[in-house]
Amino acid sequence: xxxxxxxxxxxxxxxxxxxxxxxxxxxxxxxxxxxxxxxxxxxxxxxxxxxxxxxxxxxxxxxxxxxxxxxxxxxxxxxxxxxxxxxxxxxxxxxxxxxxxxxxxxxxxxxxxxxxxxxxxxxxxxxxxxxxxxxxxxxxxxxxxxxxxxxxxxxxxxxx
Numbered sequence: 001x002x003x004x005x006x007x008x009x010x011x012x013x014x015x016x017x018x019x020x021x022x023x024x025x026x027x028x029x030x031x032x033x034x035x036x037x038x039x040x041x042x043x044x045x046x047x048x049x050x051x052x053x054x055x056x057x058x059x060x061x062x063x064x065x066x067x068x069x070x071x072x073x074x075x076x077x078x079x080x081x082x083x084x085x086x087x088x089x090x091x092x093x094x095x096x097x098x099x100x101x102x103x104x105x106x107x108x109x110x111x112x113x114x115x116x117x118x119x120x121x122x123x124x125x126x127x128x129x130x131x132x133x134x135x136x137x138x139x140x141x142x143x144x145x146x147x148x149x150x151x152x153x154x155x156x157x158x159x160x
Contacts, residue, residue: 001088003110005097006032007129008117008148014125015099019050022123025147032117040092042083044103048074055098060086062103080106105130114153117145 008028009015016022021029033055041056045063048054060077061067067076077083087095097107108130114137116129132153141152 002112005114012122013128016127017125047100
């Protein structure tokens with residue numbers, strides 16, 4: 001199973017401002033939702049609660065507090081290992097990590113890929129994507145869209 005971060009990140013690292021995005025790029029949001037629509041996603045509780053219609057076919061809500069959800073497509077996970085285990089047990093070919101900041105950080109060593117929409121401009125916000133070591137990650141693709149560049153990162157091979 002591949003573990004993949006998907007995030008929209010401004011030039012200054014901002015990914016959110018409270019319950020909102022500090023920019024408006026409906027086409028980027030649509031691409032993001034289409035990418036994860038049929039898959040298992042892991043998302044932090046506060047981020048999950050911001051959505052009226054959470055992305056993904058099955059949401060693993062990462063929280064320290066054990067919770068029950070009425071929706072059968074929503075499952076509590078107490079940590080990174082448990083979330084990966086649940087997704088594996090479900091036979092998921094991929095687990096998309098959708099934030100917030102602490103969740104992206106917690107999964108950083110687990111990623112097989114990161115798909116980062118680099119939003120043009122700097123924005124005010126209270127949530128940031130974690131910094132990662134450029135020597136440990138390799139940028140393998142960039143695709144320009146209106147208002148952002150989609151970057152694909154993979155772990156560096158280390159074979160200098």
